[in-house]
């Protein structure tokens with residue numbers, strides 16, 4: 001059995017190989033429909049067919065075929081471009097950058113001596129290396145590390161996905177915090193924003209930057225293949241009835257178009273389902289049991305009374321505050337921070353199977369991927385709205401589940417349609433309470 005590394009290399013190699021194979025299939029089908037079918041059989045029938053020309057049918061088939069081919073090719077090129085050049089990678093951490101630099105050096109013979117020298121230096125002082133690794137992850141020593149800067153992009157928002165202690169999710173391979181819904185792609189060795197799946201058919205990873213074009217591509221390919229299948233099957237049946245023979249080009253065309261029509265119809269249905277539920281293929285794997293842990297901002301006006309443990313308003317949910325205390329570590333504080341620039345979050349949990357990103361209706365969910373106008377739905381123009389991260393509220397819009405969590409915890413401001421906050425209205429406290 002192949003090792004994971006070998007399997008990874010095979011997957012990447014296959015993903016690079018398949019696009020030219022697909023191109024070959026399209027060129028072959030286009031030739032089969034244009035020359036043997038439309039020109040040699042319908043427009044100017046070869047003498048062996050012994051038929052009168054059917055110019056109208058030939059012209060109509062040629063026109064429809066190429067009209068259907070254009071959107072398929074354009075969306076594929078758009079998809080391929082985004083998969084290769086705008087894949088939606090998260091930046092990597094300092095340590096990962098250093099490791100990659102070392103790997104690059106190893107590939108350059110002229111730098112081999114310097115590399116060996118650095119390796120020796122590390123060997124001579126193993127404690128220093130360990131300390132350095134720890135510092136990068138925990139931000140110790142009061143130095144503003146890259147991870148501190150990354151943290152800021154989380155705690156300046158209103159809601160983010162977190163661990164049990166309130167810190168954002170961490171990728172130890174990339175050495176950085178993972179934004180909501182990011183997933184580490186094994187094949188590419190990088191965290192990808194809202195990664196959907198690794199797709200060898202398009203040469204890489206389908207993510208928030210390319211999922212819309214992926215849906216458009218499978219829909220247009222399904223329509224194109226279905227048309228090619230109907231046309232080649234119809235005239236194959238006709239010629240068999242009249243002459244008892246079959247055209248080999250049309251037969252291959254039937255096989256190819258049936259295969260890809262069936263495949264893309266399945267992909268269309270599953271992709272639309274993901275869009276309708278606002279989940280990714282990866283999130284869908286444990287959709288029915290997943291429990292999301294969310295850090296939800298506590299409004300400023302509630303802070304003082306929440307930290308008073310004698311008060312009837314004292315919450316039953318754990319809380320964390322940012323920014324982390326510089327003199328200890330980047331562990332979030334669990335005490336009432338001084339007034340001013342403080343960001344306090346309640347750590348709340350969804351029920352198993354709830355999707356906090358579900359915006360409430362299938363149409364609103366699909367709009368997050370496809371856009372807000374008919375042109376955006378049909379044409380490969382503009383990025384998906386979910387790939388716009390300019391909002392200060394969260395990395396991705398949250399839906400009614402988060403609204404309900406806020407209401408239950410008494411975190412909604414008065415007059416916002418919320419149930420009035422009552423003492424101890426928060427959800428039951430999970431294990432690992434970080435409040436002191």
Ligand SMILES: [Zn+2]
Nearest residue numbers: 171174184191
């Ligand atoms: Zn990663």
